[in-house]
Amino acid sequence: MNWKEIYAQRTVTAEKAVKAVKSGDHVFVAQSVAEPFSLTEALAADYKRLQDVEIFQNRPVKDSFFTTPESEGHIRYNLYFVGASTRKAVVEGRADFTPVFYYELPEIFDNQYPLDVAFVQLSRPDKHGYVSCGINVDYQLAAARKAKIVIAEVNDQMPFTLGDTTLHVSDIDYFVETSRPLPEEPAPEADEVGKAIGRYVASLIEDGCNLQFGYGAVPEAAIPYLTEKKDLGIYTEMFSDRVLQLIKSGAVTNKNNPIHPGKVISSIALGSKELYEYVDHNNNVFMYPVEFVNHPANLAKVPNLISVNACVQVDFMGQVNAETIGDMQFSGIGGQLDFVRGAAMSPGGKSIIVCQSTAKKGTVSRIVPFLDQGAAVTTTRHDVHYVVTEYGIAELKGKSLRQRARALIDVAHPDFREELGKAFEAKFKEPYQPVVHA
Numbered sequence: 001m002n003w004k005e006i007y008a009q010r011t012v013t014a015e016k017a018v019k020a021v022k023s024g025d026h027v028f029v030a031q032s033v034a035e036p037f038s039l040t041e042a043l044a045a046d047y048k049r050l051q052d053v054e055i056f057q058n059r060p061v062k063d064s065f066f067t068t069p070e071s072e073g074h075i076r077y078n079l080y081f082v083g084a085s086t087r088k089a090v091v092e093g094r095a096d097f098t099p100v101f102y103y104e105l106p107e108i109f110d111n112q113y114p115l116d117v118a119f120v121q122l123s124r125p126d127k128h129g130y131v132s133c134g135i136n137v138d139y140q141l142a143a144a145r146k147a148k149i150v151i152a153e154v155n156d157q158m159p160f161t162l163g164d165t166t167l168h169v170s171d172i173d174y175f176v177e178t179s180r181p182l183p184e185e186p187a188p189e190a191d192e193v194g195k196a197i198g199r200y201v202a203s204l205i206e207d208g209c210n211l212q213f214g215y216g217a218v219p220e221a222a223i224p225y226l227t228e229k230k231d232l233g234i235y236t237e238m239f240s241d242r243v244l245q246l247i248k249s250g251a252v253t254n255k256n257n258p259i260h261p262g263k264v265i266s267s268i269a270l271g272s273k274e275l276y277e278y279v280d281h282n283n284n285v286f287m288y289p290v291e292f293v294n295h296p297a298n299l300a301k302v303p304n305l306i307s308v309n310a311c312v313q314v315d316f317m318g319q320v321n322a323e324t325i326g327d328m329q330f331s332g333i334g335g336q337l338d339f340v341r342g343a344a345m346s347p348g349g350k351s352i353i354v355c356q357s358t359a360k361k362g363t364v365s366r367i368v369p370f371l372d373q374g375a376a377v378t379t380t381r382h383d384v385h386y387v388v389t390e391y392g393i394a395e396l397k398g399k400s401l402r403q404r405a406r407a408l409i410d411v412a413h414p415d416f417r418e419e420l421g422k423a424f425e426a427k428f429k430e431p432y433q434p435v436v437h438a
């Protein structure tokens with residue numbers, strides 16, 4: 001049979017395709033804007049037939065039936081990243097959270113978390129019978145390669161991206177055809193505080209650096225201040241609209257990309273329709289799976305890699321909590337530590353953690369003597385080179401605990417410095433004196 005015959009034979013309705021899911025199965029579902037809604041909606045409609053099905057997913061972008069009390073006992077989430085649509089279900093014990101490095105997700109599918117079924121969303125086949133994971137290669141490609149049964153929503157509006165993104169139609173068990181726009185998630189605008197942080201971050205970035213920006217408005221706030229730089233490179237997990245603006249400014253040539261000079265390397269594209277159109281068949285953007293893009297051992301070979309990632313709070317030692325508020329799982333590690341470690345090991349690299357000095361409308365300091373009770377350490381004190389707030393840059397690498405604490409209080413909000421200074425004195429048995437820069 002040629003690929004067209006295979007494709008035609010395996011094309012079914014969503015209702016029929018989801019019958020492949022059996023009670024007790026582990027079902028992978030492609031994440032966020034790449035979720036194959038035709039399949040998840042058909043599964044939700046069929047829930048009564050099923051018991052103890054677990055959906056492994058990252059951040060669904062909209063409210064889902066699987067978080068409701070009605071779904072209990074039938075289908076529940078096991079999330080790798082918590083978002084607005086799933087936070088309540090995790091808090092109420094109706095969904096689970098699994099901590100795992102992003103780059104290791106494909107490996108757990110081989111060992112600890114075998115997949116019975118994968119729900120993926122793919123492009124239309126090309127003339128050779130290959131379908132592309134499009135804007136969402138991350139661990140979707142691995143899930144499709146490893147699951148016992150693969151069900152694909154084939155959306156003719158999913159871009160066909162280049163790099164290592166494709167599967168052959170013969171690798172897929174069922175196709176469900178759709179035509180619908182992908183959800184857009186434009187990057188949030190940085191406010192004045194974010195812009196101040198962005199200016200400090202930009203001062204740490206030199207011509208020729210390779211850049212990764214993490215999730216949220218604050219990590220990307222440096223981008224508008226980089227447009228006059230030369231020969232920057234994008235080597236990242238998440239390609240966004242703001243990164244596209246930087247490319248359009250002419251500051252990016254990817255000249256120092258060690259693997260594919262001249263090309264952007266990414267694993268996901270998340271943003272507007274314009275971004276999705278940009279990555280479609282674009283030979284200057286190579287998308288790769290996370291086990292390659294995010295692996296710290298690979299990132300260590302990328303010269304002058306600068307990682308910029310956000311956090312919830314940083315303690316006096318430089319331990320970073322980027323995913324919990326108190327003991328509540330607020331988000332997840334994402335690729336933060338993958339890139340922080342990679343940048344820390346990269347020749348000439350720098351790992352930068354950014355945060356507004358306060359949260360909750362200025363009532364809480366994000367620089368704290370101790371992380372909150374129950375908080376997770378997302379990034380260890382050994383991995384962070386710089387912490388940047390709107391009050392400046394705290395350089396931590398090679399610094400003692402006493403020096404770190406002092407540098408961090410220096411960039412805390414002035415309203416909290418006295419209180420933090422008292423905690424400093426209690427711990428280090430000397431009064432807090434601001435760092436005097438040469």
Ligand code: COA
Pocket residue numbers: 213214215216217218237238309310311312313322323325330331332333334335336359360361364365366
């Ligand atoms: N104490 C109490 N509440 C806090 C807090 C703290 N220390 N820090 C943040 N919050 C609250 C904020 O007030 C805000 O609440 P609100 O929306 O009611 O105002 C909420 O938590 C979100 O905080 P904010 O800092 O605005 O979030 P963000 O959208 O900028 O995301 C992270 C920041 C750290 C949560 C996010 O970047 C993340 O999940 N990172 C981990 C993954 C990662 O870094 N991936 C990078 C590779 S892509």
